[in-house]
Amino acid sequence: MLELSGAAFGAMQQAYGGDTFNTAVYLSRCGGADLRVSYATAVGDDALSEDLLTHWKQDGIALDLVRQIPGRMPGIYQIAVDAQGERSFSFWRNDSAARSYFDIDITPLEAQAAHWDAFYFSGISLAILPPAARARVLQFAAGLRQTGKRVAFDNNYRPRLWESADAARAMFLSAFEVADTLLISADDHQALFGLVDLQASVDHAYALAAPELVVKRGAATTLVRMGSAAWSQVATEQVAVVVDSTAAGDSFAAAYLCQRLAGLDPAQAAAYGNRLAARVVQHRGAIISVSAMQDFMPAPMQ
Numbered sequence: 239m240l241e242l243s244g245a246a247f248g249a250m251q252q253a254y255g256g257d258t259f260n261t262a263v264y265l266s267r268c269g270g271a272d273l274r275v276s277y278a279t280a281v282g283d284d285a286l287s288e289d290l291l292t293h294w295k296q297d298g299i300a301l302d303l304v305r306q307i308p309g310r311m312p313g314i315y316q317i318a319v320d321a322q323g324e325r326s327f328s329f330w331r332n333d334s335a336a337r338s339y340f341d342i343d344i345t346p347l348e349a350q351a352a353h354w355d356a357f358y359f360s361g362i363s364l365a366i367l368p369p370a371a372r373a374r375v376l377q378f379a380a381g382l383r384q385t386g387k388r389v390a391f392d393n394n395y396r397p398r399l400w401e402s403a404d405a406a407r408a409m410f411l412s413a414f415e416v417a418d419t420l421l422i423s424a425d426d427h428q429a430l431f432g433l434v435d436l437q438a439s440v441d442h443a444y445a446l447a448a449p450e451l452v453v454k455r456g457a458a459t460t461l462v463r464m465g466s467a468a469w470s471q472v473a474t475e476q477v478a479v480v481v482d483s484t485a486a487g488d489s490f491a492a493a494y495l496c497q498r499l500a501g502l503d504p505a506q507a508a509a510y511g512n513r514l515a516a517r518v519v520q521h522r523g524a525i526i527s528v529s530a531m532q533d534f535m536p537a538p539m540q
Contacts, residue, residue, distance in 0.1 A: 239313040239334065240286065241524060246318075254290055255524030256315075257362050257394050260485040263525050264492030264514065265358075266298035270536035273496065278303040278347040280335040282310040287335070297525075303346045310335035317484055317524075329398070340371035348378055356388040356499060358491070361426070364409050365399035372409060380416040388499070391417035392491050395426040406430060419498070420448040421491050424455045444469070452494065452508060454487060460512055462504040472508040475516035485524040490515040493534070 239259075244250035259277060266275040277299050281287035283306050290312060291301060313334030318326050339345060357379055364372045383389045391413045400406040407430060414420060420443075428439035436455060443453050444463065453461040459471040490511035497507035514534055518526055528535070 239315050239329075239336075240290075241315060241317065243317040243523060246316075250316075251523070253523050253525070254293065254312075255485065256313075257392070257485075257488050258358065258360050260488035260524045261358060261392075261492045261495075262299055263297045264485075264489045264518075265496055267528065267531065267535050268493055268496040268514070269499070272536070273499065274300060276300040276303045278339065278345070280305040280307050280310070280337075280339040281312050282306065282335050283308045284311050287312055303350070305335075305339055305342075305346065307335045307338055310338065312336075317482075327396075334366070337366050337368070340367065340374050348374070351378065351382060354382065354387060356390065356495065357382050358390045358392070358495060359413075360392040360394045361406070361410060361413070362394045362396060362399065364413065365396060365406070376412050376416050379413075383416060383418055388419060388495075389417045390419040390421060390491070390495060392421040392487070393423060393426050393430070394487070395423075395430045397429070403430070403432075414446050414448060417448060419450040419495075420446060420452065421487075421494070422451065422453045423487055424453055427453075450504060452504065454490060460508045462508050464504060470505050472505050472512065474512045477516050477519060480519045482522045483519050486515045486519050488524070489518040 239254065239256045241253040241255045242250045243253070262275050262277045265273065269275065275298065277294070281290055281304065287306065291304065295301060311334070313329065313336065316328045359375060359379065364375060367375065379389045393410060395406065397403065410430060422443045424436045424439045427443055428436060431442060433439045433442055440453055440461065443451065449465060451463045455461070457474055457476070459473055461469045461471060463469050493514040494507045494511035497510045498504065514531065517531055521530055
């Protein structure tokens with residue numbers, strides 16, 4: 239989506255972002271030439287959409303899964319950031335092209351299923367789609383997992399995007415079942431399931447059947463669990479000043495998955511994810527500059 243940040247009726251900065259897109263960009267940067275990242279979405283045929291595609295390609299994102307739908311336009315969101323760096327969002331996305339990605343019989347994503355080693359989606363991915371399209375996403379994810387591919391689900395929960403909390407809970411439970419890697423933000427999990435506190439959220443998450451589970455708890459230690467093992471705790475990196483917490487979880491997911499795909503164990507991957515998230519929250523906007531994270535990026539081949 240197009241991103242607007244700044245004070246209402248004041249000077250605003252235009253950029254672009256969105257939870258899974260942010261992850262795709264950071265994953266492409268962290269993986270370098272060894273990792274090909276495609277992003278499945280839809281845009282329009284307007285000038286803004288064309289500019290988005292140009293920038294996405296420059297970000298290292300392969301465009302083979304993007305649909306361009308005539309007459310449609312991208313969604314827009316505005317970020318407001320308080321004095322503590324915490325953000326709130328306003329969305330204009332009901333008519334966005336992305337909502338219509340699955341309005342054809344076979345999408346580019348489904349047509350190329352055999353090509354992928356991993357698939358990453360989120361609660362927001364499901365929230366913006368109509369019910370039939372949500373079912374297709376879950377069916378696609380389940381099919382990939384059955385063939386031994388990695389399927390990762392991030393529990394980003396935005397109540398305003400759902401028709402009801404019951405509908406959201408039902409879809410999240412279905413997503414938990416088709417994924418082998420769950421990336422859980424404890425506060426979102428608490429809100430979704432109406433749990434009394436974050437400890438109850440952690441306990442509830444531990445009972446999920448996913449083979450690989452990561453629970454993010456803000457500045458508190460990140461919890462990782464493989465199979466039925468006990469939690470392993472991974473320290474976060476302390477930041478003196480949080481400038482903007484936008485994309486903290488998205489960048490964590492990218493760094494974590496990059497390291498897991500490279501063969502590192504979950505604790506090592508979580509430590510790397512915490513490092514990148516700590517870097518991202520010290521900059522404004524969802525996607526920080528390349529120069530601000532050069533040490534996370536592989537050196538170019540000579």
